[in-house]
Amino acid sequence: MKRNRRVFLQVSAGALTAGLSPASTSVRAGAVSHPNSSERDLEQSAPTVAANTGKKPLRLGLIIGIGKDPDAAMSKVRSLGLPTVQVFVDELQPGLVEPLRQALDKQGIEPTALVVGGPGKEVWDFYQGPLTIGFVPRETRAARIAHIKNASDFAKQCGISAVQTHCGFIPEDPNDPIYKETVSAVREVAEYCKHNGQHFRYETGQETPITLVRMIQDVGTDNQGVNFDLANLILYGKANPVDAIELLGPYIQGIHAKDGLWPTNPKELGQEVPIGRGKVDFPRIITRLKELNYRGAVTIERETSGPQQMEDVRAAKTYLEKLIGSS
Secondary structure, three states, X not given: OOEOHHXXXXXXXXXXXXXXXOOOOOOOOOOOOOOOOOOOOOOOOOOOOHHHOOOOOOEEEEEEEOOOOHHXXXXXXXXXXXXXXXXXXXXXXXXXXXXXXXXXXXXXXXXXXXXXXOOOOOOEOOOOHXXXXXXXXXXXXXXXHHHHHHHHHHXXXXXXXXXXXXXXXXXXXXXXXXXXXXXXXXXXXHHHHXXXXXXXXXXXXXXXXXXXXXXXHHHOOXXXXXXXXXXXXXXXXXXXXXXXXXXXXXXXXXXXXXXXXXXXXXXXXXXXXXXXXXXXXXXXXXXXXXXXXXXXXXXXXXXXXXXXXXXXXXXXXXXXXXXXXXX
C-alpha cells in the first residue's frame, strides 16, 4: 500500500473537511537518560513555547486538509469538540487566507501549525520514498525550499506561527554529501521562518531520532522543533516512540496521536490503524509527556476517509481524554 498524505488530506477535507499564536522561544537541549539507567532523568523537559502560555496542556486537536472550504473544515473540527487544529494546505492560494482566518475565529479553534508537503511527487514507501520525499532529493529541493517559504508567508498572514513538514530520509552518515546539502536547505527555510516569527517543525518518520537531533543541532537556528508522530516511528521501523521520546523530548512542540504496526514487508511501510489497536504505548507516552511538562497540543491523525474516519477520531478523542485526565 503506497501512501500519499496529500491525497489523504484532500479526501479528508471533504469527508472530515492543522495552531497557534505568536511563539518565539529557543530550542534548548536537555539531559537525556542513559538507556541503561534505572531512573529517568526528570530534569529533561519539553521546550517552552510562548503560544502555550495560559492554555491547558495536552489539549486535543485534529490535523485536517481545508481544501477550498476552510469554514466547512473548521466546523467539522468544532463538531468533534476539539479545540485545536493543524491545518494542511495543498495549494497556497492567497484567496484562502481571509476565509481561513475567519473560520478559525468563528469556530474558536486554535491553529497550532501549518502543515505542507511537496511540490512534486511524493511516494510513501521504502524504495521511492528516499527519492521523492522532503529536501533530500536534489531534483525537487529548490522548488520545495521556495514552497516552504511561501507557506511561511501564508502562515504569517493567517496568524499561524509554526510551519511543519517531512524533511525526508535524512542520511544517518553526517559525512554524506546529501546530509550536508539537506542541512543547508533546512537552515535556509528555518531562517526564513524565524524572520517571520515562526517555528520550523520536523515531522518524525523517515529518519532515526538521533539523526534528527543531529540535524537540529547542525542547522543551528533557535526556532526549530519536532512534531512527534508516534506511529510514523513504528511504520518506518525507525524507533519505538517510548524510547525515542528520551532523545526528542527537549525538542517536542507537537504530537501526532496516531497508531500503527511494525513493517513486515521490507518494501512497504507498516500499517496505520485506529488508536489503541497498534503498537504505540499511549499510556506510557502520555505519562512521559506530563513528566516532561509538555504544554502543547496532542493532534489526532487518522489516515483514512469517510464515516470510518469520523468514527475513529471520536473513539481516539474518548480514549485520549481518559489518559490525559484533568491536567
